[in-house]
Amino acid sequence: MVVARSLTIPNPLVLLPKKDLSRLVQHLMQRYTVVGPVAKGGEHAFSAITDPAQLTLDYVSSLLPPKKVLHQPFEVLFSFHQEQGVLEEREPARGQVLFGVHPCDVHAIEILDKAYGHEYPDPYYVNRRQNTLIVAANCTKVGDNCFCQSMGTGPDLQKGYDLLLTDLGSQILVEIGSPAGEDLLQQVPLQPAPRVMLVEKEKRLDEARRKFKKRLNTSGLKELLEDNFRHPIWDELRQDCLACGSCTMVCPTCFCYNVVDKLDLNLKSGQRQREWDSCMLLEYAQVAMGHNFRKDRDARIKQRIYHKLAYYEPQFGTLGCVGCGRCIGTCVKHIDITDIMARLGGE
Amino acid sequence: MTDKPRVAIYKMSSCAGCQLEFLNLEPVLLDVVGAVELSYFVMARRQNAPGPYDIGFVEGAITCGEEIEKLKRARQECRVLVALGSCACFGGLPSIKNWIPERVVESRVYQNLEVIESTKAYGIDEYVKVDAYLKGCPVDKGELVEFIKGALLGISPHLRPHSVCVECKLRENVCLFVSQGEPCLGAVTTAGCGALCPSRGKVCDGCRGPANDANAESLARSFTEYGLHKSDVIRKFRKFAGLTPEFSKGAEAV
Numbered sequence A: 001m002v003v004a005r006s007l008t009i010p011n012p013l014v015l016l017p018k019k020d021l022s023r024l025v026q027h028l029m030q031r032y033t034v035v036g037p038v039a040k041g042g043e044h045a046f047s048a049i050t051d052p053a054q055l056t057l058d059y060v061s062s063l064l065p066p067k068k069v070l071h072q073p074f075e076v077l078f079s080f081h082q083e084q085g086v087l088e089e090r091e092p093a094r095g096q097v098l099f100g101v102h103p104c105d106v107h108a109i110e111i112l113d114k115a116y117g118h119e120y121p122d123p124y125y126v127n128r129r130q131n132t133l134i135v136a137a138n139c140t141k142v143g144d145n146c147f148c149q150s151m152g153t154g155p156d157l158q159k160g161y162d163l164l165l166t167d168l169g170s171q172i173l174v175e176i177g178s179p180a181g182e183d184l185l186q187q188v189p190l191q192p193a194p195r196v197m198l199v200e201k202e203k204r205l206d207e208a209r210r211k212f213k214k215r216l217n218t219s220g221l222k223e224l225l226e227d228n229f230r231h232p233i234w235d236e237l238r239q240d241c242l243a244c245g246s247c248t249m250v251c252p253t254c255f256c257y258n259v260v261d262k263l264d265l266n267l268k269s270g271q272r273q274r275e276w277d278s279c280m281l282l283e284y285a286q287v288a289m290g291h292n293f294r295k296d297r298d299a300r301i302k303q304r305i306y307h308k309l310a311y312y313e314p315q316f317g318t319l320g321c322v323g324c325g326r327c328i329g330t331c332v333k334h335i336d337i338t339d340i341m342a343r344l345g346g347e
Numbered sequence B: 001m002t003d004k005p006r007v008a009i010y011k012m013s014s015c016a017g018c019q020l021e022f023l024n025l026e027p028v029l030l031d032v033v034g035a036v037e038l039s040y041f042v043m044a045r046r047q048n049a050p051g052p053y054d055i056g057f058v059e060g061a062i063t064c065g066e067e068i069e070k071l072k073r074a075r076q077e078c079r080v081l082v083a084l085g086s087c088a089c090f091g092g093l094p095s096i097k098n099w100i101p102e103r104v105v106e107s108r109v110y111q112n113l114e115v116i117e118s119t120k121a122y123g124i125d126e127y128v129k130v131d132a133y134l135k136g137c138p139v140d141k142g143e144l145v146e147f148i149k150g151a152l153l154g155i156s157p158h159l160r161p162h163s164v165c166v167e168c169k170l171r172e173n174v175c176l177f178v179s180q181g182e183p184c185l186g187a188v189t190t191a192g193c194g195a196l197c198p199s200r201g202k203v204c205d206g207c208r209g210p211a212n213d214a215n216a217e218s219l220a221r222s223f224t225e226y227g228l229h230k231s232d233v234i235r236k237f238r239k240f241a242g243l244t245p246e247f248s249k250g251a252e253a254v
């Protein structure tokens, strides 16, 4: 995997005048598909760009996380035919650059790498991941729902990137995180950054750190959740929650999917497809003969919250929430994971 | 006689939009006709063959005694009976009249009330056993084809039971509700249409009826918080599926 290595300190630093950013992107586009934040109806969506001007690097959050280019919302895994058997159609391996990914989303990709890349490697994910470089961007803007600071996943990034950008006003500080990242800079004239730029970077990040409105206390989370399995809040949430599934659809660390065979009308050939699934949906835990082991909404909300904050850790060595705040912003009922934990913690 | 499954399409009180979707299947229609025999389809055939049929699709709500009789006959002549579209599933648009006295509704439309004997508008399962439901106003062509394939193979088709929001999110739409405060019914409505309306900038009107775990009461409370008048909330939940227990709770919640 071309998972970026964290180099021994200090990371090589360079300065990129902001006016040259589009030149850099232009060069990347010659060799790679560049996928970055693009404005969409007042929000932003990670999209393959055709012009560097489409990038909106001052975005706060994206509708779907950049996860979507590695673990796609819908994908055809293979075709099958009664006589010919299984017909694999792997995508041509044009490399892609995920551009402007925020620290929370980079952390989320690292979690997906563990879930899809280690014990039971998922060939579809691993294939795309190996062809993906990450140009991350530290956050100097903080959204109303962001709480990455509490989760230790932002607003700045330490590792997991090929290049890391920090907006310093008229200049962009570029930190190189891997040889592949260094290679991305080949064609662009850059000057080494004086060390003092790190002070400027810290100043910007400190400003950001003071802007967080949401927080989540992560100490003793597992015990807190274990002790409160029967807390009255779950029944309140059962009455409130619409079971719409939006909160998990937008989550950068959710990895659940469903597999469906779509037959052609000849009933002899077809395609095996998969798409994102969600534990918030009633049918998710339905098994043979119609039994459903999470038919009540409170059980499903608990599954989501416990999975993120209690069950990931033993499996992946990290919490399953990176504090991106998307589940909060997308919920029609304003159900808020930070509020839930504050209530349980007696705040 | 062929050994292809014989299909009948019946029309009750409806706009014929659902059966039209059979014709709109154009690119696959030939395949459909190849796989099944459309034996009784008045909209498309000059000559229609008598029953029995393997699959019967019933379009429309049941709104008079004559239709009740026709429906019962359809049940007898079909091995599998399918409610085609929201009217047949749970009353659909015709069911908006159910909360107004019958004579008042009739007098709004007809001059001579002596010959009119209408009943409340119900989905077909009010009167007969129904084997499958294809929701939508109109039905979704993809689901229709999926259903036919399932029927041919004798397996249950993959029809989405969950909310429209899932498909809306999979398409990465900007949420009209949380971004623009527009009262969308997608969170409690059955998906399967590909989030058709929100994908075109219009809120979901709930035409496919309640999703499998619809919490309409909670959504109704949010509608009022967003400034919707009580009468509008009621109208929203009764537009297509006011007869369903889920949406009637939504209409009564405020």
Ligand code: SF4
Pocket: A240, A241, A242, A243, A244, A245, A246, A247, A248, A280, A330, A331, A332, A333, A334, A335
């Ligand atoms: S987005 Fe909100 S209402 Fe919808 S399933 Fe998640 S918590 Fe429930």
Ligand code: SF4
Pocket: A247, A250, A251, A252, A253, A308, A320, A321, A322, A323, A324, A325, A326, A327, A328, A337
């Ligand atoms: S649980 Fe919510 S805040 Fe945490 S990573 Fe998922 S979407 Fe973001």
Ligand code: SF4
Pocket: A248, A251, A253, A254, A255, A256, A277, A278, A279, A280, A303, A304, A305, A307, A308
């Ligand atoms: S179980 Fe639920 S919360 Fe956990 S990854 Fe799957 S969808 Fe997300």
Ligand code: SF4
Pocket: A246, A332, B164, B165, B166, B168, B169, B173, B174, B175, B176, B177, B178, B184, B185, B186, B187, B195, B198, B203, B204
């Ligand atoms: S626009 Fe409607 S259907 Fe789409 S996510 Fe928002 S509430 Fe759900």
Ligand code: SF4
Pocket: B136, B137, B164, B186, B189, B190, B193, B194, B195, B196, B197, B198, B203, B204, B205, B206, B207, B208, B209
């Ligand atoms: S979005 Fe809603 S109203 Fe529109 S077609 Fe789908 S279910 Fe019907």
